[in-house]
Amino acid sequence: MSADPIHVVLCFDDNFWAPAYAVMRSICIASKRRPDLNFHLCHPGLAAGHIADLGRIGEEYGASVHYYDLRENEVFRRVGLKARYSDRLTHVIYARLMVDHILPGEVKRVIYLDCDMYVRHPIEEMAELDLKGHPIAAVRDPHSHIITAGRDLRQNLDLFDPADPYFNSGFLVIDMAEWRKADVLGRLESMIEDGTMDRLYYDQDVLNLIFKHNWLRLPQMWNLLMPRTPHEAFDPALLHYTGARRPWNLVSMVAFGRVYRHVMTNELFYRFFWFRMRRRIKRWFHLK
Amino acid sequence: MNQFPSQDKSQPIHIALTFDDNYWAPAYATMRSVCLATHRRKDLVFHLCHRTLTKRHVADLSRITDEFGATLAWYDLDKDARFADIAARARYNRRLSNIVYARLMFGELLPATVTRLIYLDCDMYVRAPIEELAEMDMEGSPVAAVRDTYSFQIIGGRDIRANQDLFYLTDMYFNAGLLVIDMDAWRREGVLAKFEQVMQDGTLERIYYDQDFLNLAFHGRWKRLDTLWNVINPRAAHEAFDPKLLHYTDRRKPWNLFSFVAFARTYRHVMTNDLFYAYMRHRLGRRLGKLIGLKP
Numbered sequence: 001m002s003a004d005p006i007h008v009v010l011c012f013d014d015n016f017w018a019p020a021y022a023v024m025r026s027i028c029i030a031s032k033r034r035p036d037l038n039f040h041l042c043h044p045g046l047a048a049g050h051i052a053d054l055g056r057i058g059e060e061y062g063a064s065v066h067y068y069d070l071r072e073n074e075v076f077r078r079v080g081l082k083a084r085y086s087d088r089l090t091h092v093i094y095a096r097l098m099v100d101h102i103l104p105g106e107v108k109r110v111i112y113l114d115c116d117m118y119v120r121h122p123i124e125e126m127a128e129l130d131l132k133g134h135p136i137a138a139v140r141d142p143h144s145h146i147i148t149a150g151r152d153l154r155q156n157l158d159l160f161d162p163a164d165p166y167f168n169s170g171f172l173v174i175d176m177a178e179w180r181k182a183d184v185l186g187r188l189e190s191m192i193e194d195g196t197m198d199r200l201y202y203d204q205d206v207l208n209l210i211f212k213h214n215w216l217r218l219p220q221m222w223n224l225l226m227p228r229t230p231h232e233a234f235d236p237a238l239l240h241y242t243g244a245r246r247p248w249n250l251v252s253m254v255a256f257g258r259v260y261r262h263v264m265t266n267e268l269f270y271r272f273f274w275f276r277m278r279r280r281i282k283r284w285f286h287l288k
Numbered sequence: 289m290n291q292f293p294s295q296d297k298s299q300p301i302h303i304a305l306t307f308d309d310n311y312w313a314p315a316y317a318t319m320r321s322v323c324l325a326t327h328r329r330k331d332l333v334f335h336l337c338h339r340t341l342t343k344r345h346v347a348d349l350s351r352i353t354d355e356f357g358a359t360l361a362w363y364d365l366d367k368d369a370r371f372a373d374i375a376a377r378a379r380y381n382r383r384l385s386n387i388v389y390a391r392l393m394f395g396e397l398l399p400a401t402v403t404r405l406i407y408l409d410c411d412m413y414v415r416a417p418i419e420e421l422a423e424m425d426m427e428g429s430p431v432a433a434v435r436d437t438y439s440f441q442i443i444g445g446r447d448i449r450a451n452q453d454l455f456y457l458t459d460m461y462f463n464a465g466l467l468v469i470d471m472d473a474w475r476r477e478g479v480l481a482k483f484e485q486v487m488q489d490g491t492l493e494r495i496y497y498d499q500d501f502l503n504l505a506f507h508g509r510w511k512r513l514d515t516l517w518n519v520i521n522p523r524a525a526h527e528a529f530d531p532k533l534l535h536y537t538d539r540r541k542p543w544n545l546f547s548f549v550a551f552a553r554t555y556r557h558v559m560t561n562d563l564f565y566a567y568m569r570h571r572l573g574r575r576l577g578k579l580i581g582l583k584p
Contacts, residue, residue, distance in 0.1 A: 142415075142530040145324065145554055152560045153324055161293055162324045163417065220530050230525040 005064075006033060006127040009103065009112045011042040011095035015279070017050040018272035019115045019248060021057065022264035026119045028061040029263065033124050037063035040103055040110075042095045044070045053268060068102050075101040079185060082192055093203050096172070097188050100180050107176055114170035114240065118247065118260055121237035126173050126222070135178030136207075137216035138167035139223035147201050148208075156199055159209060167215055169204040170240050171223040182210055227255035248272055292356055294329040300359075301331045301422040302402045306390035307410045308339035310574065313567035314543060315410045316349055317559035322408075323356040324558065326417045332358035335398055335405075337390045340366045348563060363397050365390055374483075379492055388498045391464070392483050395475045402471050409465035409535065413542065413555055416532035421468045421517070429511035430473035431502075433462035434518035442496050451494060454504065462510055464499040465535050466518045479505060522550035543567055 008027060012020045020041065028034050039057065046054075051067070058065050070076040070092065080094040095102065096112050103110065111126050113119070131137055141147065144166035149155050153162060160166065187210050191197045200206060224231055227239040232255050245252050247260035250273065254260075261269045303322065307315045315336070323329050334352065341349075341364075352358050365371040371393060375386035390397075391407055398405065406421050408414070426432055436442065439461035444450050448457070455461070482505050486492045495501060519526055522534040527550050540547050542555035543564065549555075556564045 140530050142527050142551075143554070145415075146557060149324075149557075151557060152562075153554075153557045157292055161327065163327045220528060224528045226524065226528060228525045231528065 003036065004127075005038045006031075006036050006124060007038050007040060007103070007107050007110050008123065009040045009042065009096070009099055009110050010115055011092050011112075012115045013044055013090055013092050014046050014050060015275075016115050017046060017053060018264060018268050018275070021054055021268060022248075022260065023113055023115055023117050023119065024054070024057045024063075024065075025060075025265070026117075026263045027123045028057060028063055030120055031122050031124060033122075034061040034063055037061070037123070039063060039065045040068060041065060042068045042070055042092070042099075042102055044092055070095055070102075073098070073102055075185065079189055079192070083188070083197060094188075096169070097184050097203055097206065099174065100176060101185060103176075110172075110174040110176060112172040112174060116241040116246065117170065118239040118241070118256060118263060119237070120235070120239065120256075121222075125237075129173060129216075131173065131175050131178075131216050133178075134211075134214055134216040135175050135182055136211055137173040137218050138169065139171060139218045139220055141166055141168035141204075142220075142225065148205065159196070159199070160205075164212065165215075165217065166208050167204075167211075167217075168223055168225065168240070169207045170242070171218075171238060172207075173216075173218075184210055224255075228253075229255055231255045292323070292329060293327075294357055295327045295331075297330045298328070299331060299422075300333045301326075301328060301406070301419060302333050302335060302398070302404060303406045303408060303418065304335040304337060304391070304394060304398070305408055305410055306337040306387050308385060308387050309341050309345055310570070311387075311410050312341060312345040312349060313559060313563050313570070316352065316563060317543075317555065318408055318410050318412045318414065319349075319352050319358070320355075320560075321412075321414045321558050322418050323352060323358055325415055326419060328417075328419055329356040329358055332356070332418070333361060334358060335361045335363065335394075335402075337363045337365055337393075337397055339387060340364055368393075368397070370396060370480075374480075374487075378487060379497065389483075391467075392479055392498055392501070394469065394471070395479055398471070400475075405467075405469040405471050405474075407467040407469060411536045411541065412465065413534040413536070413551060413558060414532070415530075415534070415551075416517075420532075421513075424468065426468065426470050426511055429509055430470050430477060431462075431506050431509075432468035432511040432513050433464065433466060434513045434515055436461050436463035436499075437520070443500070451500075454491070454495065454500075459507065460510075460512065461503050462506075462512075463518055463520065463535070464502050465520075465537070466513075466533060467502075468511075468513070477505065519550075523548070524550055526550045 010020050024039050055065060057063050075098050080091050083094045099110060145153055145162050148160035149162050188206055221236045222238050223240050224236040225240050226243045239255055241247050241254055245254045247254050247257050305315050319334055353360055374389050378389050380386055404422060440448050440457055443455045483501060486501055516532045518533055518535050519531040520535045520537045534550055536542050536549055540549045542549050542552050
């Protein structure tokens with residue numbers, strides 16, 4: 001068994017601490033190299049109670065958890081806060097584009113994951129994967145046509161050809177040396193300045209522009225979008241709960257919905273439920 | 289409108305569609321999906337074997353050339369005596385109409401310069417570069433296709449007991465909605481003459497139209513393609529597998545307002561919103577027309 005550390009990066013805000021915990025715990029459950037796991041958590045401030053929750057990953061599995069407060073990161077403050085965002089996707093989604101400016105320099109390989117995921121296969125398969133000289137590995141996004149070309153599939157044709165392969169940026173295996181060569185941050189800054197950013201689908205389009213024809217395609221099972229019950233039989237390696245149905249909802253009708261509750265642990269599942277209820281009620285009162 | 293980039297012209301890629309005027313919009317969507325998914329847009333030659341089309345529908349279809357630089361070749365079957373002869377004598381299906389027999393005439397209809405042909409049904413959405421099929425190694429087989437997982441039902445019918453003298457249920461049976469055809473072999477085969485035989489000896493009355501016939505004709509001699517190249521009855525759960533070709537075979541059609549099929553929303557944009565709603569009006573108009581026609 002190799003003792004090389006496995007570096008995993010998550011970017012989320014305080015409201016998403018419980019799904020982030022569930023992703024980490026799913027990785028730990030499926031891995032034979034738990035003590036080698038290093039979780040790098042990039043966040044714009046976390047409540048003390050939530051940090052305590054996240055820290056339990058270290059206690060239960062012997063994995064290491066590192067925290068990076070984005071508010072103290074000069075690069076994120078300068079660039080990340082300038083980029084386009086929506087109600088659903090906050091600025092924190094851009095943190096993944098600055099991963100080389102956030103993590104320590106000695107990290108050679110990074111696995112980035114969105115927090116609406118459930119990992120079911122050993123993550124070391126990705127840590128040990130041969131990237132064949134590519135800066136990143138990812139899974140094709142089956143919805144690329146509608147994402148890039150929009151109405152009547154005729155938009156942004158100067159930026160994306162629908163015939164080109166396009167990946168989902170929710171799961172990335174990154175070779176840090178090659179990534180640095182691509183100057184992701186510099187490209188992002190110029191896209192913000194020249195207005196290209198206003199025409200793009202967030203970080204995913206940015207990464208697809210920068211790494212066009214320069215990424216390794218992973219099997220679809222390593223980032224299964226909109227997972228539903230029929231997918232369970234295929235033993236997917238990684239479920240990505242995109243779309244409106246979320247596994248942390250009481251009734252979610254997604255693949256492995258019940259198992260997910262146990263991955264998050266029941267106590268946190270219901271605490272997260274009440275947390276969302278309280279937020280909703282608070283917002284409701286503000287509207288009045 | 290932005291312009292679609294395209295590679296310089298090289299080897300032509302021949303694709304055939306067969307449809308009647310009421311199916312012009314799905315035919316357009318199938319063609320447009322092929323164009324969107326390949327860089328070789330200028331190499332595409334669509335051979336449209338059609339019943340007589342209205343001028344307006346011809347104009348709609350011609351937009352494929354304007355937008356992508358692909359070539360359209362038109363074959364009006366209603367002006368073809370051979371087709372009229374066969375259509376008059378062959379077994380008729382209300383849903384499929386006699387247009388299904390057009391694909392048996394590719395050897396007669398298309399120019400001899402076409403050596404590799406990709407046939408597509410019009411209820412399809414192609415999502416992968418079509419040159420994968422145009423350039424694949426046929427390994428000496430006259431046709432390549434995807435296995436039809438409904439073969440037991442299609443062949444055997446009620447209680448799966450029919451036509452056991454014609455087919456072995458355990459033999460591979462293909463879906464004829466997507467065919468990669470070696471045209472030289474097809475012509476040597478004399479497909480139309482064989483069909484004439486089946487029509488005359490009464491076998492055609494007992495079988496599932498052209499698909500059964502093609503399976504009889506090419507029994508044991510076709511190359512099996514990956515299932516992702518012809519995903520029948522596609523539903524939302526299939527989307528994650530990034531299928532190469534969707535075949536909307538059952539009652540749920542992506543041109544319906546609520547279809548609950550895989551990639552339904554994207555399909556509307558492939559067909560383009562204008563045509564999607566024009567096609568809806570067209571179908572409503574036909575339905576109303578039939579209704580009024582029924583009244584004494």
